[in-house]
Structure formats: structure tokens, C-alpha cells
Amino acid sequence: MNVSSLRCLRCHGEFDWDGEAYLCPRCPEGASVGDAGILDVQYDYKAAREQLFANGGLASERRDVFRYLPVLPLEQPAELLPAGGTPLFGVRTFAQQYGLAAVLLKDETREPTRALKDRATTIATARARKLGHTDIYCASAGNAAISMAAFAANTGMRAHAFVPSDASEVRLGWLTRLGADVRRSSGDYDQAFAEAESMRERGWYSRNCAFNPVLVEGKKTVAYEIVEQLGWRAPDLLICPVGDACTLSAAGKGFRELAAMGITETLPRLVGVQAAAVSPVVSSFRGVTLAPRPDEQAEAETAAASIKVKRPRNLRRLLSELEQSAGVMIAVGDGAIRRAQQQLAGEAGVIAEFTSAAALAGLERLAEHESLAGRTAVLLITGGRPDD
């Protein structure tokens, strides 16, 4: 394994790798004020690069996330539901309409449980089993919990899902079928997250992506795949819906690692998209931000359940990634997301869940703001579970 250390994103303290490490031991006050000291996994990138490549090509013949094992916090691949290896394909009408050289969809709706979350669950499940845990937990509006429950069902672990009071009945139905212990909060996702974290002392393994440092490592494999699929080049723009801020941060980390290893020469601009009704990252970012078009109706609520997060746990990580990539944060109304979902279905034939369609709504808004001529944009279609 090429992990060299863990670094706190808050106090920058450096710690030895420890498979059970969680939040920064030096930042205990952070967790209580919503600014936990989140640990970031560091690697020996020289060794990782040498292991990634052999005879001019990628050494691994695997098609799942373990293809990039040298940059993962695992000694060896585990036999789990196969996550990763999803297609990247262009949609010419989108490129024409928004004035880009190419608009490509990274189709994460093809993951085992229909969401990018499976990339993170892979690492969590592998590590939990290696450490001998029998129980795993997370807080989730649906996708993370369903992913966790499916991997647990597949490996004989017990899954505990902490869901917000407004969790969809369809998603709760799947959690039950997958055999999860469902704990419905009386509050929102942020409250369910706090309730889930209070269970850690029972020895359950955490699949809370923002806090457990190994999960982001699974999500970053999406950047490695995109770069490999583009012939070892980074796109100009990477657009993704933002909730707890793990997914876009993870992609940003992946792209930075690839550049640091000398595999790519450029970084994509990260473009985060939030629903206008719940857009804390747009409010916090000091760089370029875009509000919905003035003629868009302002909503008090959003149907984008998978990104309805008022206190994004990985905010600090994302703000740093946005700064390093000259990124943009965009707020879009639910009306724009609904039109984008229709357009993804009607023009690309892609069944994106409502939340994921925010990526296309974000591209539309960005293209109004500035010319994207000659650019290549990749949209992360993060999930494809049919909406209720």
C-alpha cells in the first residue's frame, strides 16, 4: 500500500496512517461547530505512479475501482459488487446548444446500485471487513444508504441507515428489501447525520463519506477513469451536483493527483451545482458564483433530495479544491433542474435522477454567463434511481 500519512484539512496536522483513524484528534472542538478536522489520505506518489503503469500502459486489467489500487488505501482488491468502469460518452446536441467542443456524460447511473456512491462504499466495505467489523452505518437521504445496504447484503454485514424524516418511501422500501436496519430521524439530513455519528461508539464502521477519510478515495477514482477515457488528458470543465461536498472534492483530488504524478498537464475547472433553495456552498465560496437567472422563480424548497444539505461536512475540502482549480459554484432553480432532466432523457436517452440533472442545468447557466467555445465539459451523472 502506498499510503504515507493522514493530514488534517483544518489544522494541517500530519498523522501516521491508522486503518481506524477517523476525525483529527487535535481538532475535537470542530465537530461540535460543524467544522470537523477531516483527515485526508496522503500517498507516496512516485511509488504509486510506478505501480499504476507497466510497459507504457496501465498495469491493472481490472475494470472496477480496484484498477487504481496503487492510489487507494487498500492492500488488495476485494470481491464485492463491481463498482466503477462506467462509460463516458458525448452528446452532440448539448455541445451545439451550449457552444462547446464537446459535452460528455460520465454515466454513474450504471453503478451496481445506480449511483456514484458505490465507489465510496467499495472502499468502506473492503476496509470494514478487513478490520473485522460486522456492522456498518451511514446517514443518507437514500443513495448512500442503499449503496451501503446492497454491499452489506452482498457480504453478509449488517447495515444501519439513518434517514431524514422526509426520506422517500420508494427509497425506504429498497432499504427494507436490502435488509437494512432503518432509523428514521424526526429531522432533516443534518440531524440524521448527528444521530448516526452518536452510534460510532458501538463499534460500527462508518460509511459517512465526509468523516471517514477512506471514502473520498473511492470517489476520486471517477477522475482517474475520466482521464484514462480521454486518452490521459483532463477535461476543461468537470460539472457535478454538490451536497455534503465529498463527490466534487474527490474528483478534484483525483485530478490534482494525476497532475502531480505528471500523468496530465492541466486541471479541469470544477463546477459545483446546488439547488437554489439549499445552496450553502454557493454562499460560502469567495470565487465566481452564479445565481439562478433573474426570471427563474425562487423556491423555498427543493426536490433535489440527494443534495439537500444545509451544513456540508466537507465544505473546507471543496472550497480548497475550488480555489486550486479556479472553480465556479452555481445555484439553479428546481424549474431549471426539471428542464435539464427532461433534456437528458429526451435528447440523450439518459435516465438521470432529479438531483443529477442539476449538472446539466449548471452547464446551461454557465454557458449563459461566459463563452465555452472550444471547451470539453464532463458532466457527472451521479445517480439514476427513478424519482418517486
Ligand SMILES: *Cc1c(COP(=O)(O)O)cnc(C)c1O
Ligand atoms: C450524494 C449525491 C450527490 C452529492 O454528493 P456529495 O458528496 O454529498 O456532495 C449528488 N448526486 C447524487 C445522485 C447523490 O446521490
Ligand SMILES: [Zn+2]
Ligand atoms: Zn486537525
